[in-house]
Amino acid sequence: MKKRAQGIPPDQIPEEEAWEAVKIVLEAPEEEIFIIGELEDSTFEPPEEVLGAQPCEICGEWVSIPYLRVLGNKKVCIDCAGYEEGFEKIFEK
Ligand SMILES: [Zn+2]
Numbered sequence: 001m002k003k004r005a006q007g008i009p010p011d012q013i014p015e016e017e018a019w020e021a022v023k024i025v026l027e028a029p030e031e032e033i034f035i036i037g038e039l040e041d042s043t044f045e046p047p048e049e050v051l052g053a054q055p056c057e058i059c060g061e062w063v064s065i066p067y068l069r070v071l072g073n074k075k076v077c078i079d080c081a082g083y084e085e086g087f088e089k090i091f092e093k
Pocket residue numbers: 056057058059060061076077078079080081
């Protein structure tokens with residue numbers, strides 16, 4: 001988990017180390033990771049823009065703001081921006 005916090009991509013972390021993090025949850029006692037009880041009525045109302053999304057100005061699909069792309073004077077989704085390669089390619093430097 002420290003390596004992920006340092007920005008090391010998950011595919012560069014040895015599998016054995018990754019499983020150590022998974023085992024923390026898998027091997028935890030049920031009472032440590034779940035709250036089991038009666039459901040209660042809730043008055044929770046989600047905030048207006050939890051993820052900060054906007055509709056693509058071409059196709060109208062809602063897009064999380066970090067994934068919007070600028071095409072001319074429009075903010076558009078990745079597909080409408082014309083990217084043809086895989087999603088990961090966009091983030092390569
Ligand atoms: Zn679009």
